[in-house]
Amino acid sequence: MKKKLLILLLLTVSYSAFAQNWHVVGNRIRTKWADEINPTSVLPEYPRPQMVRTAWQNLNGLWDYAITDTNQAYTASQGQILVPFAVESSLSGVGKAVSKDEALWYERSFRIPTEWKGKRIILHFGAVDWHAEVMVNNQSVGSHKGGYAPFSFDITPYLKPSGEQTLLVRVRDASDLTWQPRGKQSFQPKGIWYTAVTGIWQTVWIEPIASSHIESYYVVSDIDHARMNIEVDAVGMQKNDKLRVELLEGGIGYSAEKPSNKVLVRTDMTDGKAEINVPDMKTWSPQTPYLYGMRISIIRGKKTIDTVNGYTAMRKISKSTTKNIDGKPYHRMALNNENLFQLGPLDQGWWPDGLYTAPSDEALRFDIEKTKTWGFNMIRKHIKVEPARWFYWCDVLGMLVWQDMPSIGDHSYFRHHNGAGARGEALRQAMTNGWKTDEPTSGTDCDVPQEWKDNFYREWREIIHAVRPFQCVVVWVPFNEGWGQFDTKQVVDFTRSVDPTRLVNEASGGIYHYAGDILDTHHYPSPSMHAYDMNRINVLGEYGGIGYPEKGHLWQQGENWGYNGVKKSHEEVTATYLDFADMLKVFIRTGCSAAVYTQTTDVEAEVNGIMTYDRKVIKMDERKLRAANESIIGSME
Numbered sequence: 001m002k003k004k005l006l007i008l009l010l011l012t013v014s015y016s017a018f019a020q021n022w023h024v025v026g027n028r029i030r031t032k033w034a035d036e037i038n039p040t041s042v043l044p045e046y047p048r049p050q051m052v053r054t055a056w057q058n059l060n061g062l063w064d065y066a067i068t069d070t071n072q073a074y075t076a077s078q079g080q081i082l083v084p085f086a087v088e089s090s091l092s093g094v095g096k097a098v099s100k101d102e103a104l105w106y107e108r109s110f111r112i113p114t115e116w117k118g119k120r121i122i123l124h125f126g127a128v129d130w131h132a133e134v135m136v137n138n139q140s141v142g143s144h145k146g147g148y149a150p151f152s153f154d155i156t157p158y159l160k161p162s163g164e165q166t167l168l169v170r171v172r173d174a175s176d177l178t179w180q181p182r183g184k185q186s187f188q189p190k191g192i193w194y195t196a197v198t199g200i201w202q203t204v205w206i207e208p209i210a211s212s213h214i215e216s217y218y219v220v221s222d223i224d225h226a227r228m229n230i231e232v233d234a235v236g237m238q239k240n241d242k243l244r245v246e247l248l249e250g251g252i253g254y255s256a257e258k259p260s261n262k263v264l265v266r267t268d269m270t271d272g273k274a275e276i277n278v279p280d281m282k283t284w285s286p287q288t289p290y291l292y293g294m295r296i297s298i299i300r301g302k303k304t305i306d307t308v309n310g311y312t313a314m315r316k317i318s319k320s321t322t323k324n325i326d327g328k329p330y331h332r333m334a335l336n337n338e339n340l341f342q343l344g345p346l347d348q349g350w351w352p353d354g355l356y357t358a359p360s361d362e363a364l365r366f367d368i369e370k371t372k373t374w375g376f377n378m379i380r381k382h383i384k385v386e387p388a389r390w391f392y393w394c395d396v397l398g399m400l401v402w403q404d405m406p407s408i409g410d411h412s413y414f415r416h417h418n419g420a421g422a423r424g425e426a427l428r429q430a431m432t433n434g435w436k437t438d439e440p441t442s443g444t445d446c447d448v449p450q451e452w453k454d455n456f457y458r459e460w461r462e463i464i465h466a467v468r469p470f471q472c473v474v475v476w477v478p479f480n481e482g483w484g485q486f487d488t489k490q491v492v493d494f495t496r497s498v499d500p501t502r503l504v505n506e507a508s509g510g511i512y513h514y515a516g517d518i519l520d521t522h523h524y525p526s527p528s529m530h531a532y533d534m535n536r537i538n539v540l541g542e543y544g545g546i547g548y549p550e551k552g553h554l555w556q557q558g559e560n561w562g563y564n565g566v567k568k569s570h571e572e573v574t575a576t577y578l579d580f581a582d583m584l585k586v587f588i589r590t591g592c593s594a595a596v597y598t599q600t601t602d603v604e605a606e607v608n609g610i611m612t613y614d615r616k617v618i619k620m621d622e623r624k625l626r627a628a629n630e631s632i633i634g635s636m637e
Helices: 001-020 032-034 361-373 388-397 423-428 451-467 488-499 569-590 622-634
Strands: 061-069 077-085 102-110 122-126 131-136 140-145 152-156 165-172 204-209 214-223 229-233 242-252 263-268 273-277 290-300 301-314 317-323 330-337 340-348 378-381 400-404 473-477 520-524 537-544 592-598
Touching: 077 102, 122 131, 131 204, 140 152, 140 451, 204 301, 214 301, 229 242, 242 273, 263 273, 273 330, 330 537, 330 592, 340 361, 340 622, 361 388, 378 592, 388 400, 451 488, 537 569, 569 592, 569 622
Parallel strands: 340 378, 340 592, 378 400, 400 473, 520 537, 537 592
Antiparallel strands: 061 077, 061 102, 102 165, 122 152, 122 204, 131 140, 131 165, 214 229, 229 273, 242 263, 242 290, 290 301, 317 330
16 A cells, blocks of 8 residues: 555656646737646546546646657657647647648556456547547557547557556648648638647547447437437447436536436337437526436446436427518528527637637636627637537537538638649649629539548538537538538538538538528628528628727737727727627518627637637627627517
């Protein structure tokens, strides 16, 4: 016992010494949460809030790293990096870029707790951008391509019987110099394009599971009949095993980490499927975000082999028909069979210190809480996908979400990189389409190679599967403004085949093909509707962009901008927003069913956020902002 305590003490002292060497790099602005980071306890929260097991181990923290040529092997550490912050970020402690011809290496050791003996050990990655190859004890366990979806490996066969286990990860990322989905990342950030992000950017963790275990579950709510349809994917089931699902009493703010003990419904499933009636049904909405607890177990005789705790909600998103002031039919979005005008900010999800990664769970929640405080009821998550805990907070707080697919292209091949010499002829040809600003009904799709399409479909499927369990998500957006937009009708059909329960916004501000549920037009700075489809929901997918450069809270000096120029005071920003609100109400009366204001925060050179990039200053009168938003939402009859 004394020997074990001594080893633990030495490991703690050694790790603390490493932690003392870590510091935030660079002289950019940062959030208040950056100063609170403890390298020995980074993002310690359970990373999968909809499928909770009690035993797990967080692998976030300081890892060794190296940047080498692509064809060069890892030989020695070049320093330490704080995982899960991208290597380019200041919170990583590195702050270096990785080119398309380089590889980023991560290495650390870990131990398997003795009480996990006899279990399968699963290694989880929340997200790694973009191509990750994983090795345990010098043996390859697998690889993954895609910067936004979680993935995992069963590493049991590669583990030593005891002692230190070595984990090595190799990452390559060509960002905007190739066809991979990457959203607004760029090797040459400028204007609406931001610093490229490479490597591990969400939590890494391990958990023990039984050979017979629950892989995933999916719930589709049916509020019209007060029932849930549940599908469970279980592995290693034996004859006579029971797959049991229990619906638990929940509430507003429910957490699966502290599950309810009150069982409302209990049933054993057949072929992994069950339909359960919900007694005294309570629906989820932004006003009353009621969540039900769920417990799913594998029962063998009188023994429970595996259990996961989760949650879900009863809610319905649909299209309704009504008439405008001229008596013509048009369509609205209905939540739980009641028309609701959806109003929210364009949310980029970037941080001055962590880039793709919020510095803490509190910070992740903060943006959503402020959005709610300002009177919005929706967020459009813009060509980025957040960690599971972000969607969890939207579920808990009551925030509707439109989820974009990260773009594979941009609006102009000649944007940066000195033309064809740097970005390649194939990319130039693929990105030459007919998209024009504010003209959604004209233009042509991109002509992209089949390899690019296949990868897009694979990543989009993974993203939808990862995100669809969260009831806050109500709209899928596969394309943005024609950026890499291809085969639109086929992509809409694919999206519906993966998840037919949400609405599909085929191309927000992009090339419209009458394929999805929504016609989405963009207009800056003032709200305006340039097209109308009597058979679909008509929305204003982006407008606003009122700029104000807050001194002392800027990412850079000079070249800061907003779509409406830059204002001279908070009062002027607020007044302009209120003017836009009055304009928007006119379009609501003639058929507009939702609107997205640009944007939640400043991001790098953009100063058109309601908040500064460091989240320290609100650039509008919050009371007037909330009143205006409530008036907008309430103006739809």
